[in-house]
Every structure is written in structure tokens, then in C-alpha cells.
Amino acid sequence: MSRAGTLTRLERLDLLASRLKAQEPMTVAAIAEEFGLSRRTLFRDLAILRDRGLPIEADRGRGGGIRLHRTWGIGRLTLSxxxxxxxxxxxxxxxxxxxxxxxxxxxxxxxxxxxxxxxxxxxxxxxxxxRIRVGGAASPAVLQGFSRPEEKSAEALCRAFLEMRLLGFDYTDTEGSESRRRVEPHHLMLNYPVWYLVAWDTGRGAVRSFRLDRMRRAQVKPEEFRARPAAVFADAFAGIAAVAS
Incomplete structure (x- = not known):
């Protein structure tokens, strides 16, 4: 019995698709022989796979090659x-x-x-x-004390910033004092390579700016907030004037 007779069409299509995705050199003649198919049946199977979204290229002639287009994975990217x-x-x-x-x-x-x-x-x-500002490069004085931001805090900030949710975090100011903050993350500002969060500090009832590399143990809170008027943050964008205290 031929191999084609031992496989259902669905099984054959799945196997053929797997072979194509492996990017192994294949020819029409070799695949037809391996699967025990006529060239007509093989091309019919390839047409079904094209309809499913696989961009299959086939050279003409019995010895022609079969392959996926080099960009076949584009558009099928899965992100967390x-x-x-x-x-x-x-x-x-x-x-x-x-x-x-x-x-x-x-x-x-x-x-x-x-x-x-x-x-x-x-x-x-x-x-x-x-809601994002891009300024000039950070000054030498700032770079001297700059360190890589905590990865989990950066992740939490990005999420809270997009979803417009409150953000809690531990913060160390320029004098080394530590405090727990709870803020509305309204704006981000980049003075390369230093990121600043320009936020409404709910505990102090005022705008404050925070360096991302000084934030620790950031957590996204369930409460959402509404955008405050742009005028509220005007001073903060004048050279990051409203510094964290």
C-alpha cells in the first residue's frame, strides 16, 4: 500500500506543512514519490495549504523545487x-x-x-x-549616578502608563532618602539614556518627576485615573523642574 493510502488527507497536509516549515530542500518529484502521490494530487494539496495562508513557491517542471517564501513567518508573530x-x-x-x-x-x-x-x-x-517627550542627552552629572532600571519596575511602569492605572513604587531621591509613592503615571520623558516619569503624586497632591532607575518594587494598582489638563504639567517639562522630594 502506498504511503498516501495510509494517511488521511488532513494528516498528509499537516505532514507536508511541517516539511515545508523545516525549510529542507525539496523537489516536486521527491515529495510526490515520498508521499506516494501523483503530481496532480501534490499540487492540489499545495493549493489547499496556500489557501490556509502558507506562501508556497514551486518551480515549474518535475524536478522543480518547493519552498516557503522567505517572509512566510511575517504576520504570524505572537507577542505576550x-x-x-x-x-x-x-x-x-x-x-x-x-x-x-x-x-x-x-x-x-x-x-x-x-x-x-x-x-x-x-x-x-x-x-x-x-504623552511621551523626548529631550536632549542627559548631563554628565546625571550620567554619573545613572544605573540600569529594575526590569520588573520598568515593566510595571509601561503597563500602568498604557492602561492609565495608579502605580506604587519605592523611590530613592537625590539625597538618598527612601519613600513609598503612589502616583498617576501621566507622561514619560527621555533625556537619553535616562527615563523620567512625570506623574501626579496622590500623596502630595502635586506633580512630581521620578527617574526610572531610582524606582524599585513598582506595582500596578487596580484603580484607573483620568488625564489631567496639560497645563498642570507645564512646569515639569521646563527642564524637569518639578523634581521628586
């Missing part, structure tokens, strides 16, 4: 929620930088990412770039 949030923030930063070789392509990328989020978050995603 954390990865999608961090990528959205990165796209928003690039949009604010207005890099000429990127700006033309960022809007469709943002829209495709936004499509994977709930409708409640999509309006916030569209306005994300407006």
Missing part, C-alpha cells in the same frame, strides 16, 4: 501582553523622535499592534505618543 505593551511604548517613542527613515512606517505598525488590544484600550494607544 508585556511584549506588546513595551513594543507600543517603543513605537510611540520613535514617533516622537520623528526619525525620517522610520516615521512613514510607524503608523500602520501601531495600528496593527492596537488591533490585538481590547477596544477600551485602543483610544489610549492612539494618544500614546502625545
Amino acid at each position: 501582553y508585556r511584549e506588546a505593551v513595551e513594543l507600543l511604548v517603543s513605537v510611540a517613542v520613535a514617533e516622537r523622535m520623528e526619525a525620517p527613515w522610520l516615521i512613514a512606517n510607524l503608523a500602520p505598525i501601531r495600528r496593527k499592534l492596537a488591533a490585538s488590544f481590547s477596544p477600551a484600550l485602543r483610544d489610549r494607544i492612539d494618544g500614546l505618543a502625545q
Whole structure:
């Protein structure tokens, strides 16, 4: 009995798809012989796989090659929620930088990412770039005390920033004093490579700016907040004037 007779069509299609994804050199003749198929049946199976979304290329002739197009994986990328949030923030930063070789392509990328989020978050995603400021390079004095931000705190900040939820964290100020803060994360500002969070500090009832590398044990809170008027933060963007105390 031929191999084709021992496999159902679904099994054969799955096996053929697996062989294609392995990117092994294959020819029409070799695959037809291996599966015990006529060339007509093989091309019919390939057509079904194309309909399923596999971009299959086949050279003409009995000895022609069969392969997936080199970009076959594009569009099938799976991101975790954390990865999608961090990528959205990165796209928003690039949009604010207005890099000429990127700006033309960022809007469709943002829209495709936004499509994977709930409708409640999509309006916030569209306005994300407006909540990010990009300034000049950090001063030598700032760089002297700069350290790599805590990864989990950076992750929590990105999520709270996108979802507009309160954020709690431990903070060490310039004098070495430590405190627990609870804030509304309204804006991010980059003075490369130093990130600042410009927030409404609920405990002090005022705008405060925090360096991300000084934040520890950040946690996203369940409470949401509404955007405050831009005028509230005007002083904070004048050279990061409203410093954390």
C-alpha cells in the first residue's frame, strides 16, 4: 500500500506543512514519490495549504523545487501582553523622535499592534505618543549616578502608563532618602539614556518627576485615573523642574 493510502488527507497536509516549515530542500518529484502521490494530487494539496495562508513557491517542471517564501513567518508573530505593551511604548517613542527613515512606517505598525488590544484600550494607544517627550542627552552629572532600571519596575511602569492605572513604587531621591509613592503615571520623558516619569503624586497632591532607575518594587494598582489638563504639567517639562522630594 502506498504511503498516501495510509494517511488521511488532513494528516498528509499537516505532514507536508511541517516539511515545508523545516525549510529542507525539496523537489516536486521527491515529495510526490515520498508521499506516494501523483503530481496532480501534490499540487492540489499545495493549493489547499496556500489557501490556509502558507506562501508556497514551486518551480515549474518535475524536478522543480518547493519552498516557503522567505517572509512566510511575517504576520504570524505572537507577542505576550508585556511584549506588546513595551513594543507600543517603543513605537510611540520613535514617533516622537520623528526619525525620517522610520516615521512613514510607524503608523500602520501601531495600528496593527492596537488591533490585538481590547477596544477600551485602543483610544489610549492612539494618544500614546502625545504623552511621551523626548529631550536632549542627559548631563554628565546625571550620567554619573545613572544605573540600569529594575526590569520588573520598568515593566510595571509601561503597563500602568498604557492602561492609565495608579502605580506604587519605592523611590530613592537625590539625597538618598527612601519613600513609598503612589502616583498617576501621566507622561514619560527621555533625556537619553535616562527615563523620567512625570506623574501626579496622590500623596502630595502635586506633580512630581521620578527617574526610572531610582524606582524599585513598582506595582500596578487596580484603580484607573483620568488625564489631567496639560497645563498642570507645564512646569515639569521646563527642564524637569518639578523634581521628586
